[in-house]
Amino acid sequence: MKNERFKSICHFAAGVIFLLIAFKMFEQKKFALCIVLLLTGILFVFISSSLEWLEKTIGSSAKLAFLLESIALGAVSFIYIEQGNKKLTIIFVLAALIYFLLFIYFLYYKGKRKKRHKKHRSSHH
Numbered sequence: 319m320k321n322e323r324f325k326s327i328c329h330f331a332a333g334v335i336f337l338l339i340a341f342k343m344f345e346q347k348k349f350a351l352c353i354v355l356l357l358t359g360i361l362f363v364f365i366s367s368s369l370e371w372l373e374k375t376i377g378s379s380a381k382l383a384f385l386l387e388s389i390a391l392g393a394v395s396f397i398y399i400e401q402g403n404k405k406l407t408i409i410f411v412l413a414a415l416i417y418f419l420l421f422i423y424f425l426y427y428k429g430k431r432k433k434r435h436k437k438h439r440s441s442h443h
Contacts (some may be wrong), residue, residue: 325380326369328420332387333362335413338396351397357391384421388414 336359343352365372365383372379391414398406 319412322369322373325384325424326366328388328417329366329369329380329383331392332417333359333364333366335359336362336390336394342376352439355394362387378425384417384424388417391417410418 336355338359340352340355340359343349343355362383365379369380391410395407395410395414398410
């Protein structure tokens, strides 16, 4: 249950980040980019709010969402490279890397853990 809450918080944070960037692009009058980022932010907030339902119907949607978020954050870093903002570029590259590592973790390592069962000794007479 803690993993589901963590995943939901991560997706919500990514959605809010994209919504904030969309509003900044709107202020800079980059409307096409604003619409793309706005839809991306809404998508990730929707994934965050309906994660349990998506996991039941689609399956591993949280893993795919982490991959999409890392790609989208990488794309945002290229936007800031074009603007010449080095600090935000580094922040978004690091965020993209973190989301990609979360994708790898939930894809490979989290599924391969098995619970250890205690062996019960039976008394044979």
